Amino acid sequence: MAIEITINDTTHTLDVEPDMPLLWAIRDVAGLTGTKFGCGKALCGACTVHVDGQPVRSCSYPVSAAAGRNVTTIEGLSADGDHPVQVAWRALNVPQCGYCQSGQIMTAAALLERNPAPTRAEIDAAMSGNICRCGTYTRIRAAIERAAGGDS
């Protein structure tokens, strides 16, 4: 069936089954590969995108639920990769392999949107759904604090 979704301000009409996870609609049908597959069960956060501004695990979110909504992926977070979170990520050389970082950045951006000055505990709580197997956690915390205007 055809489902109409706005992804990064562009309207897509996707010919997909309604139960297809948003992740695969974004990657395989819309052709945007910045959003990653890590677990398929909303356990790792690699697939995090925003739906109407809210972070969701797109691997476990049916595409039909996104119909008529605004989806933002890592490719659409900023025009030139200059969202404060992205800038902070580069300033601190946060990524190692980089694979989980799309999801980390999307979760962090959503956190700062609703809480511009999170405490360390609030950062940990918001980010605990995003796994980084390379272990960049201490830099992720510092980068979020930096993006929030702290001194990290």
Place this chain on the structure above:
Amino acid sequence: MKGIEKLSRRDFLKRTGSATGGLVLALSFVGCGRRSVDTDVAAGANFVPNVYVSLAEDGTVEIYCHRSEMGQGIRTCLPQVIADEMDADWDRIRVVQALGDEKYGDQNTDGSTSIRRQFDLLRNAGASARDMLLGAAAARWQVDKAELTTGDHAVQHRASGRSLSYGELAADAAAQPVPDVVEFKAPADYRYIGKSMDLIDGYEMTTGQANYGIDTVLPGMLYASVERPPVYGGAIRSLDDAAARAVKGVVDVVRMPEPSSPPVFNPLGGVAVLATNTWAAQKGREALVIDWDDGENAVYDSATYREQLVETSRREGKTIMNRGDVATALGAATTVHEAEYYAPHLSQAPMEPPAATARLNDDGSCDVWSCTQNPQSVQQTVAGLLGIDKNRVRAHVTLLGGGFGRKSKADFAAEAAWLAKLTKRPVKVTWTREDDIRQGYLHSVSAQHMTAALDDAGKATAWRHRTVFPSIGSTFNAEASGPGGFELDLGFVDNPFDIANLRLETGDAKAHVRIGWLRSVCNIYHAFAVSSFADELAHVAGREPKDYLLELIGPPRRIDPADDGANYGNYGQSLDEHPIDTGRIRAVVEKTAELADWGRTLPAGQGLGIAVHRSFLSTVGVAAEVAVDDAGEMRVREMWLVIDAGRVINPDRVIAQMEGAAVFGLSLALHGEISAERGRIVQGNFDTYPVLRIDEAPDAIHAHIMDVDAPPGGVGEPGVPPVAPAIANAYFAATGIRLRELPFRTAPV
């Protein structure tokens, strides 16, 4: 290290220990050949001094990264070395990912080898390019080469004030002879080596533009998901694929080739569902009805197997190394202490599961894009499966979303190639997380049996260590029945302790799953046992653990395990250049203790622990501070890691690897366990195989690099082994309870 080093090509060949054929090719010209999408020499390149560098007339330097990027930062560090010796400007560098090709020499990005084994090769690639540019300018100006200098991406003749840019010299340089002897820069002149250059791929990685194995898209491609035998070595009794074929989007259902014995890097067999998208392939796969013949490995049960391993470790084993007379020393001792350690299987679980895309071309050749650590193994494995020459397999290397040893095995790339051949269409195979955790190449399960004798003063007079585990060798030899060869070099026979009587033994253990290597490999369980047991002895002796550890290590000296009858490989490099130097190990322990403010008084329920371990030619010391609550649950509050890796290329990437190793080590200490029942792996995803999350990460991880003038050691792996024992030792300091099993089983204190 010396100031200016001169290296003849003959010495160079000797020093790098590379296969002569590969290296000669690596140092010779390659023609300005075809231009492919991602690799090979650019059409505009005028000067191609060797396979690692090309220079265009506009001054652009392309550097061919022949190693795989999996988070260690090699796409940044490798160009740093070449560009520095070439004296090229960093902003004129373009990094090109090289195809798999033996002309590059060893490409297996494994064993923390990229810098430690190829530093000279990379320096040579840059230095010979510079030398040829100098030669071209000297010829143009009719002056002696010795009068020339380089800088600002140009060759200068100071005496006459003349200058020619590298781009202007490119065409002439191509006609210069490749030098037999090159002069390396003095370290004081380094521009990039030793500097924390920003990540080459930082922008792409933070904007969703970086391409991983899972991201390859080819026109007309099918997406595949493969149902493999749930028990290693199992086979299909019957298959009903009607429901799978009825799933919308499913195009075909095919059988995979029969698995090989031994497994090597070949596909595991099973049934592939091919569809127009990943989701349809996965749904179709779930609809398959397969009756499996589980075969002989259905007996594999981790609880029973553990009893067998421990039982074996309690018996006298095969002697691997012997110093003095342990039996007599144990008999005569006033105090004998014994302990048993156990560590389960682990799965590497890189965040990107294995993924590969393959295309069969009309001329019979094959292109494979994969997140591989070893593209030459992709060539070989795919060629073997398809029955074509390996030079007809173009192995493209994407970024790797983590590797940790899993992606040095080419089985997933071979699956894609097989399916592309069968369907006559490009095919992408994407493993699910469950596939990755259940059907990869597991880190081995092990039992360690430790016995020591102490004299009246508490000094260790005898040390006996038995290690038992199914071998990685079983992946290559179906008859392998226990620890072998290089595995015993990993933290076992390179024991640094100054103990008069020392005996090392192994016992048999048969593998029932595919065994492979995981970041730091056998060092994990060997370091856990050795560094924990050293701490145990300190407490038995009533001594302060750090001082006791230094006493065990003994005075500064160089150790050669051959003196005690062991056949030690030293990670493929010479003990002259990379000694087991107890002076350097001691220095790491002392620095670690200093940074952790060792000896300070902590509140009840808190403790500090320390461990040190040499692996991959580097030494890492770890101190951990833990707090334990009434339920026995621990929180690791802070960690200090100190590495002696000799000369380092990019300090920030070394620090990052220490931070990552702390998290990886903490993860396996708190959570890591893969187990089998009836031959099936019990765990399947991050709910049942948890890995460390940010809320469990230490509040701070402090990493320090020792300033040591020595050839580079490994960096990616050596941080991991000492982490778990440092935490266990800290837990003991906090509670008096000894943790001898990974992952830690804690109980109310």
